[in-house]
Amino acid sequence: MRDVDAALKLDEAEIGRIFREESGRSVAALIRIFGDIDIAEDAVQEAFAVALRKWPAAGLPPNPGGWITTTARHRAIDHLRRESRGRELLSGAALLSSGNDDPGAPGEVGPMHDDRLHLIFTCCHPALSTEAQVALTLRLLGGLSTNEVARSFLVAEPTMAQRLARAKRKIKAARIPYRVPEDHELPDRLRPVLAVVYLVYNAGLSSPADPSLCSEAIRLARILARLLPDDPEVAGLLALLLLTESRRASRTRPDGSLVLLGEQDRGRWDRALLEEAQAIVRRCLRRNQPGAYQLQAAINAVHADAATLEQTDWSQIVALYDQLLAIAPTPVVALNRAIAVGEVQGAAAALALVDELDLDNYHPFHATRADLLHRLGRNSEAATAYERAAAIAPTDAERDFLRLGGRSSR
Amino acid sequence: MTQYLLSVHSVAGKPREPMTDEEMQESYKQVGLLEEEMKSAGAWVFGGRLHKPDTATVVRMAKGEVLTTDGPFAESKEHLGGFYIIEAEDLDAALAWASKVTDVINAPIEVRPFWEMPEA
Numbered sequence: 001m002r003d004v005d006a007a008l009k010l011d012e013a014e015i016g017r018i019f020r021e022e023s024g025r026s027v028a029a030l031i032r033i034f035g036d037i038d039i040a041e042d043a044v045q046e047a048f049a050v051a052l053r054k055w056p057a058a059g060l061p062p063n064p065g066g067w068i069t070t071t072a073r074h075r076a077i078d079h080l081r082r083e084s085r086g087r088e089l090l091s092g093a094a095l096l097s098s099g100n101d102d103p104g105a106p107g108e109v110g111p112m113h114d115d116r117l118h119l120i121f122t123c124c125h126p127a128l129s130t131e132a133q134v135a136l137t138l139r140l141l142g143g144l145s146t147n148e149v150a151r152s153f154l155v156a157e158p159t160m161a162q163r164l165a166r167a168k169r170k171i172k173a174a175r176i177p178y179r180v181p182e183d184h185e186l187p188d189r190l191r192p193v194l195a196v197v198y199l200v201y202n203a204g205l206s207s208p209a210d211p212s213l214c215s216e217a218i219r220l221a222r223i224l225a226r227l228l229p230d231d232p233e234v235a236g237l238l239a240l241l242l243l244t245e246s247r248r249a250s251r252t253r254p255d256g257s258l259v260l261l262g263e264q265d266r267g268r269w270d271r272a273l274l275e276e277a278q279a280i281v282r283r284c285l286r287r288n289q290p291g292a293y294q295l296q297a298a299i300n301a302v303h304a305d306a307a308t309l310e311q312t313d314w315s316q317i318v319a320l321y322d323q324l325l326a327i328a329p330t331p332v333v334a335l336n337r338a339i340a341v342g343e344v345q346g347a348a349a350a351l352a353l354v355d356e357l358d359l360d361n362y363h364p365f366h367a368t369r370a371d372l373l374h375r376l377g378r379n380s381e382a383a384t385a386y387e388r389a390a391a392i393a394p395t396d397a398e399r400d401f402l403r404l405g406g407r408s409s410r
Numbered sequence: 411m412t413q414y415l416l417s418v419h420s421v422a423g424k425p426r427e428p429m430t431d432e433e434m435q436e437s438y439k440q441v442g443l444l445e446e447e448m449k450s451a452g453a454w455v456f457g458g459r460l461h462k463p464d465t466a467t468v469v470r471m472a473k474g475e476v477l478t479t480d481g482p483f484a485e486s487k488e489h490l491g492g493f494y495i496i497e498a499e500d501l502d503a504a505l506a507w508a509s510k511v512t513d514v515i516n517a518p519i520e521v522r523p524f525w526e527m528p529e530a
Contacts, residue, residue: 127501174523175412177500 010055019048022065023143028115029069031178034076037168043076044068116141117227118178124193125176132167133196139164142216152203152213194237194293197221201241205248206395214248217241232287235280236294242277243300246270256397262309274304295324314343331357335365347375363393367402411497413455413524414504418517420491440514448496453507459492
């Protein structure tokens with residue numbers, strides 16, 4: 001609990017938090033004004049330094065986001081005036097922002113003209129690798145430092161700096177546009193954007209010590225949902241993230257090991273997030289344009305509806321997986337469908353489905369087989385499967401859990 | 411406007427499927443139509459198809475003298491088979507042309523921006 005004084009006190013961490021929250025909008029606005037990512041980044045970084053100096057004494061400005069954009073814009077103009085190429089650039093930039101006194105306001109009105117929406121389509125352009133897309137999105141829109149982006153993806157800072165520099169060089173040299181795609185391009189171009197947000201969330205989920213990527217992804221998903229209210233998959237992704245987030249706290253034990261859905265304390269699920277997500281899922285159902293994110297959200301919503309594991313409407317879940325498998329016929333989806341089938345038709349039916357899948361390097365495959373074999377009383381086969389799952393599990397917590405699962409009896 | 415190289419790369423030892431005369435005629439016709447479209451849209455700068463890499467000659471400076479050797483520069487399996495140089499507003503516009511080219515000639519197209527000399 002923080003007292004009022006502590007909440008008002010602007011320390012470095014608090015200013016950092018506000019900056020992370022606001023900087024995406026500022027960076028995007030400056031890229032629109034100056035047409036250059038590096039200029040925008042450097043200027044916003046300088047504004048941050050000014051804020052660290054001024055805010056603790058002067059207090060938080062009434063509109064921190066506007067303050068950052070204005071300060072950064074002035075800094076950028078100061079720099080550009082000093083070089084001839086800059087003066088040229090400025091004459092173009094002046095045209096762009098003429099008649100617009102508030103540099104924080106988008107060039108045109110309406111969500112489709114939000115600078116951040118333009119920027120996320122640049123960051124997630126299909127001409128960039130997925131790794132570059134994720135890194136750029138976190139750096140430019142999420143306001144993470146290069147070092148923070150590097151740590152999130154377990155690479156050294158110089159490696160990440162290089163990756164970012166290369167991506168920015170390509171954007172500039174190849175002229176990857178800064179614009180929202182036309183309606184007819186939107187479905188194709190939105191796919192990598194949603195995939196990046198989902199990847200960011202899952203990166204946060206797999207490192208429980210640093211959940212900031214989870215909140216970052218949800219923040220990006222909320223922005224997208226606000227900007228593209230007519231796209232059901234954007235809504236589906238937001239609902240899916242909110243549902244997963246509502247269970248995140250009950251997903252791991254204090255020692256970091258995983259708690260299966262059936263063993264989670266449902267009282268600890270975050271009701272506010274659940275209700276928000278379920279309302280979105282209901283709207284998606286009414287719209288009836290199912291997609292992969294919406295269906296995954298719907299499956300999670302069915303789980304959330306059940307007060308206990310026993311009350312889960314498994315046949316509803318199987319029906320949703322049938323639809324998902326038709327849209328996304330991947331072995332992982334088939335595996336999850338098989339688990340649900342196991343709850344309706346029994347372990348033998350599920351095992352028959354699971355054994356058809358080619359997922360030897362995917363540890364949940366072996367964990368699922370182990371569980372089903374156990375339920376069928378085939379204990380030595382179950383132990384072998386648990387051992388195989390533990391051997392290829394990516395984290396210590398999961399390895400420990402699986403090794404324990406191999407020994408415990410159901 | 412930026413200029414882009416749209417290049418077609420042929421892989422040695424992996425000949426394209428042989429075409430009948432009729433298919434060949436149809437393919438030439440399609441390519442011709444697309445080139446006309448590029449020209450009327452103002453995107454066309456230059457384009458052409460190259461002879462096989464074994465027709466290539468390399469000249470280089472060696473100890474102050476020009477040395478001429480037979481064969482392509484790179485000992486690689488992939489060789490430039492042909493290219494277009496186009497002018498486009500941005501990468502999306504260049505990729506739209508590349509999509510049309512790959513559709514007509516049924517081979518992957520590499521899209522690469524030209525270096526622009528900074529204006530003095």
